[in-house]
Amino acid sequence: MSKQHPEEETFKEKIMNSLNNPDPRIAAEPLDNSEKENIMSKNTNQSDQTESVGSRRSSKSASSKKEPKVSKTAKKEESLNDPTDVKKRKAMKNREDRIVNKIVTVVVISLLLIGGILGFSAYRYVSSSLKPLDPDSSKQVEVEIPSGSSNKRIGEILEDNKVIKSGMVFNYFTKFNNLTGFQAGNYHFSPDMTLDEISKTLQQGGIGSAGVDAKLTIPEGFDIDQIGDAIAKSTKIKKSEFIDLMEDQSFFDELHKQYPELLDSAAKAENVRYRLEGYLFPATYDYFKGTSLKEIVTQMVDKTNSVMTPYFEEIKQKNMSVQEVLTLASLVEKEGVKEDDRKNIAQVFFNRLDAGMPLQSDISILYALGEHKEVVSIKETQVDSPYNLYTNSGYGPGPFNSPSEASIEAVMEPKSNNYYYFVADIKTGEVYFAQTYEEHMVLVEKYVNN
Incomplete structure (x- = not known):
């Protein structure tokens, strides 16, 4: 039997004592032999595991020292400097550029072709619409044009009755040729008639309507006073009766309820002579x-309402009122x-108006004076009246006459310019425009004073 070292014996005794006398905070009873063996076995396993972990760590450390890692950035720089990779990237970029250029070219050519086709189609449509609907058909078609119909409405009626191809083209045809004075009534048209022939027939009047006793024509630009004369001339209604009704x-309140959007601004206007002037x-x-x-x-006001209705929304967008639009018109x-010119x-x-300048229209002076003449004197431009747009800025109380649809359209779609003055040649009616007062006075001396 070998002799044990005193220190080893002491160490074993300490272990046995600890097993026989456990910490009272952990267990109240001493452990039996089987439990002691389990604890000893666990301690041995933990020691072995510790050594194993330590060995793995040392192994990993050793392997990390074998070969230094190369960073991704370094690999990327090496790849960028590789002549072969540079050539590949350039080739790929050139190929992508060629593909993009081909796509752009195809798209542009396609758009040009589509635009050309649409333009050609529109040209053919308008050209064919200006010609007779059927040159070989003289079949008579009876058409009724209601009283107060606009050129646009007349075009729609003619298209619906298979007399013309396009009511829209007819409407623009009459505007471009300044054709007005179309009369209501019953007509006999045929598909072989040209737009010019149809227009002349409409100006001459139709075959009549049953029970119609007279045609009441109100020319463009007539004011209330002149309209009263026209009514008295065509009917048995006295002018004084008409003027009384205008006052x-x-x-007016009855009409306002019937046509609120049309007459709202007229109802709010101040210092007006006649609230229905221009309507x-x-x-x-x-x-x-x-x-x-x-x-x-009422029929006349209804016609104005039908003409103005398409403009109501645009008038609001322009921050204007119907009264202001009709005044300028x-x-x-x-x-x-x-x-x-308009x-x-x-x-x-x-x-x-934008520059804060008075409109200075002679038309306002003539209305304030209640006269109809061509020349206004300097003294007359000082007449005391809210309608005098020489001495009063802004639009004035309201319209000065009943404007045509063409004049209303000119106000809604003016032609952009930088002019502040204009003068018309009294003999020819030609209008000359100027940016400055000095230029204007030269034109006045040339075309008016002389």
């Missing part, structure tokens, strides 16, 4: 015996004849 506030649309109306004056006037009606004149008025 009847209760009658009696110029057209030819059928007059029947027994028709009341109120019915005639009534000035444009008297100041210009040609469509292009659009330029409308823009001149807008330019002056």
